[in-house]
Amino acid sequence: MTPDAILALYEWTIGGCFRCGQVDLFVTHVDEIVTPSGDRYELSSCGSCVLAMEEERRRYAERRGRAYEPGGLTQGEP
Template sequence: MNQQQILALYEWRTGICFRHPGLGEVPTAVVGVIHPPAEGEHEVRACQNCVVAIEDMRREEAARAGFEYVPGQLGNCPG
């Protein structure tokens, strides 16, 4: 699967990338959710370059662990 196909698996919205806040508002996708004490739920968003990089890390880890890699699952993991 190429980068554009992976990016197409996500819903994109203008936001701030957690790894590159200095870029300002850019297209981002949800890659996680945090639950700070007494602050409710906050989405962790990443830019396109970071989504591709995180997906690459997931693919490599799946290969090392002998698991099937399924792209497009960032932000859907419990906990």
């Protein structure tokens, strides 16, 4: 699957990337952190970081003998 096809699987908005620290660029929601006091912080990632994380997911699936399905970052899959 091409990088553009993988990125098309996600919804994008302007924000900051938790992984590389860049701000004011297109990001997608990937997870959230909930503190013990109940505060919620959204974790969003830019396209470059999404592709890097998808590659990590693909290699992990390959090592485990599992099928890799791109687009799973927002679904809580390893």
